[in-house]
Amino acid sequence: MRHRLRDPVTGLLFVLPVLVLFLIFRIFPSLGAAGMSLTNWNIGGEWEFIGADNYARLLDDVNFWLSLRVTIVYVVIYVPLTLLVALGTALLLNQVVFLRGLFRGMLFLPYVTSFVLAGIIWRWIYEFDGLINGLLAKADLGPVAFLEQSSVVLPALAVVSVWKGFGYSMLILLAGLKSIPSSYLEAARVDGASAWQRFRRITLPLLKPTIFFVVVIETISAFQTFDTVYVMTGGGPARATYTLIYGIYDHGFRSFDFGYAATWGMVLFAIVLIVSLVQRRFLDRGNT
Template sequence: MRHRLRDPITGLLFVLPMLVLFVIFRFVPSLGAAGLSVTDYQLGGSWSFVGVTNYARLFDDPIFMGALRVTIVYVAIYVPLTLLVSLGTALLLNSVIFMKGIFRSALFLPYVTSFVFAGVIWRWMYEFDGFINGLLAKIDLGPVGFLDDTALVLPALATVSVWKGFGYSMLILLAGLKSIPSSYLEAARVDGANAWQRFRSIVLPLLRPALFFVIVIETIGAFQAFDVIYVMTGGGPSRASYNLIYALYDQGFGNFNVAYAATIGIVLFVLVFIVSMIQRRLLDRSNT
């Protein structure tokens, strides 16, 4: 028995520090947030149990419903765009013969930069006298108020987030492409399959586990977007970029209504969990 338990116990000892940190800084705060959501606690004040009152209040709150709509629209823009850019660059890198490391490093570089730094730079680029409008002016299309137009602000923010974060997903998909046996593609090429047929019938099915991981991770990240919004728009204009995380921040650190902020967090967690389960089912659980 001791011989059989030696390896599991050894493995547990190696992961124990991270497991302790996870319990202290992730699991316990999550339980605390769930407990706060059924109270009327405000920072520095007394509290009492109120049951599901906070949850009922959410769906009567036009600001929360607006933040929910903004979040869903942002996710719907960001995730497909990130997947398209990541997969496209991964396919290009997979076909590169010379200087692979240089190209990978250059494309991955934005991922390791500060989101605050990226937000400041892109805010300048989006300004009326910025770089992008300067280019548009040369073809008589500018200026465009990317961050001042309620219809353009979410696509503009999503573009910045894609530029900042696609490198990680690109590497995951590139690793998935490298794991596909070249003999499959060569056999299809011999049988007369063109590039699109090989991609659709061989690459995509074998890449499904990596795609599932990327879609889930990027979806969770899109639901939790905050840095780029805080730096570039502050939730504006007219709350057009005021998402759930910004509403949570506003309630918790602006109004000091901790219980209501915790309620928003729990609803966001449930929403992300449901979306992740739907994605898992759509991508075929048996193959992921």
């Protein structure tokens, strides 16, 4: 018995530091937020147990349903766009032989750039006298108020987030492409398959587990978007970018209604969990 337990105990000792950090900074705060959502908790640390009153209040909160709609629209725009850009750049990098590391580093650079700095740069790009409107003026097209017009502000923010974050998914997809045996593609090429046929019949099916992973992490990231909204729009115009995370920040750190903010957080957790399970059902199909 002691001999059989030696290896599991040894492995547990190696992962114990990370496990302790995970419990301290992930599990315990999540449990604390769940408990806080059942209370009326103020900035002074005083609290009163009110049960499910915060959840009943949330169901009647117009701002919550507005923020949920805004977040879903943002996710629908951001996730497919990120996947397309990341997959396209990964396919290109997979074909590059000369200076591959340089191109990979250049494309990954925005990911490690500060979101505040990226937001400031893109605010200038989107301004009336900025880069994009300058190009539109040369094409005899009127200026567009990207950050002041409710109909275009979410796509504009999604473009910024895609530019900032596609590099991580690109590297994951590139690793998935590298894991595909070259003999499969070579055999298809010998049999006369075109580049599109090789991609559709060989590359895409074998890349499906990696794509599933990228879709899940990018969906979770989209539901948690905050930096871009905070830096560039502040939830405006007319709450057109008032996402769920920004609502949590608004109630928690502006109104100091921590119990109600925790309620928003728990609902967001449930939404992300359900969406992830649905994605696993329809995208994964048990292959991952």
